[in-house]
Amino acid sequence: MKLFSEHLSKHTTFKVGGPADVLLIPETLEELFKEIEYCRANNTSFRVLGNGSNILVSDDGVRGYVIKLNKCCNHITLTNQNQIRVGAGVSLQSFIKFSIKNNLYGNEFLSSVPGTIGGAIFMNAGTWVDKNLYVSDFLTHVKYFDGSEIKTLTKDECSFSYRSSIFHKHEDWIILEACFNLPFQPSEVGEEKRKQRLEWSILYQDIKYPNAGSIFCQGNGRVFNLLKGIKWKNVGWSEKTGNWINIYGTSSSRDIYFLIKVGKLLHYLFLKKVKTEIRIWN
Ligand SMILES: Cc1cc2nc3c(=O)[nH]c(=O)nc-3n(C[C@H](O)[C@H](O)[C@H](O)COP(=O)(O)OP(=O)(O)OC[C@H]3O[C@@H](n4cnc5c(N)ncnc54)[C@H](O)[C@@H]3O)c2cc1C
Structure with missing residues (x-):
């Protein structure tokens, strides 16, 4: 199955993210390999999406193919x-x-x-x-x-x-x-x-709001405590779970990204350089 201009907000746990040019859900491995061959021959980029529980997709979406393997690799x-x-x-x-x-x-x-x-x-x-x-x-x-x-x-x-x-x-x-x-x-x-x-x-986890689990890899516990409850528009650092960002209403990936930058800056002030654990798709 191929879906054109499919909004990835429907396929990520953050529930934000613009359209992929093509969302491909192959039925078989043969179909997957044929489509990859097509992408390579036509210089079209492709990436694999699992359940979208660790991804922040840009509001502008992503170009090329996004591929889900839930049908062809479901054994x-x-x-x-x-x-x-x-x-x-x-x-x-x-x-x-x-x-x-x-x-x-x-x-x-x-x-x-x-x-x-x-x-x-x-x-x-x-x-x-x-x-x-x-x-x-x-x-x-x-x-x-x-x-x-x-x-x-x-x-x-x-x-x-x-x-x-x-x-x-x-x-x-x-x-x-x-x-x-x-x-x-x-x-x-x-x-x-x-x-x-x-x-x-x-x-212990703030599971009632859309989120993507931990934002940073091995950040600083004191910084996470300071971040708790900080909000920007409809997005906020969870008050319950350190290192999580929740969505409280209609939102955009730009707003989430802004709060991630706040988290990075605060870590920087505590002399710690942190890496984002979630994958950012532009
Ligand atoms: C409520 C909640 C709780 C969480 N708790 C934890 C936790 O306790 N521990 C933890 O480690 N994580 C946790 N996470 C984060 C996330 O669930 C994990 O990282 C999970 O393993 C991501 O799987 P996914 O299928 O959703 O991958 P996606 O988010 O879809 O993709 C993640 C990355 O993997 C790549 N990828 C996916 N499938 C393939 C493939 N077949 N081939 C090549 N690349 C691929 C993607 O391209 C992307 O770069 C949590 C997230 C949420 C929302």
Whole structure:
């Protein structure tokens, strides 16, 4: 399926962002590869969108193709007693539930994360640094398309670090599939951990407003406390969750960007240079 001038506000958790020239949702890998070939031959840029839960899209939108893999990479299979092969377009929630059902450790700490496998691998999604848990902990390898062929990287070759991976350096590589070797865990234990994580999220995370989770990578706790409650138009630094920006009404990505700049400036005054964790699409 191809949607022309599709507003990305409909495909991001911030619910802002202008149109993509083309939003492509291929049904099969063959269709995906054919379209990439077309893009390369015509010098048309392309990027992959997961669930849009870590992206701030410009109000002017983005040129070229935006590709969603929720149809062509939606498989999930148990390939061995403890090995799961999962498509990049599968939601983390489905992956976690599938692991739990099969008596495997389900990365339950990701139960509160509204992303896809592809986005989670790209970002090396996980807990805050002190808890030190990452989606890559039990990953064995990743299959990706480099524009001409399907290749495989082992976990070590993915250069994972805090909210980063080799894919940040190769934004034209398309993650297709991930393979995990998960330890045994009775399903009741997994289900209990999943529930606990969701309850924790309701208690401590400001989930009732559109947001994109943490804005900065490893910022300063004192600065986050100072930012809490600062508002600009219909956008504000969450009063409940440090490092989150919420949308309280009709808004634009320009307004969010302004508050991000305020956050950067405040960090700068505390002598800390911070990197944005969310991806900015112009
Ligand atoms: C309420 C809330 C809570 C959150 N909590 C957490 C948390 O606890 N821990 C955490 O780490 N994050 C958290 N996040 C941030 C976000 O959910 C994660 O970063 C998630 O992994 C992003 O996945 P996604 O599918 O939405 O990716 P997107 O936001 O769609 O994309 C993120 C990046 O990945 C790239 N990408 C996506 N799929 C592919 C692919 N198949 N191939 C190549 N590149 C790809 C995109 O191009 C983009 O650069 C939270 C967000 C929200 C809204």
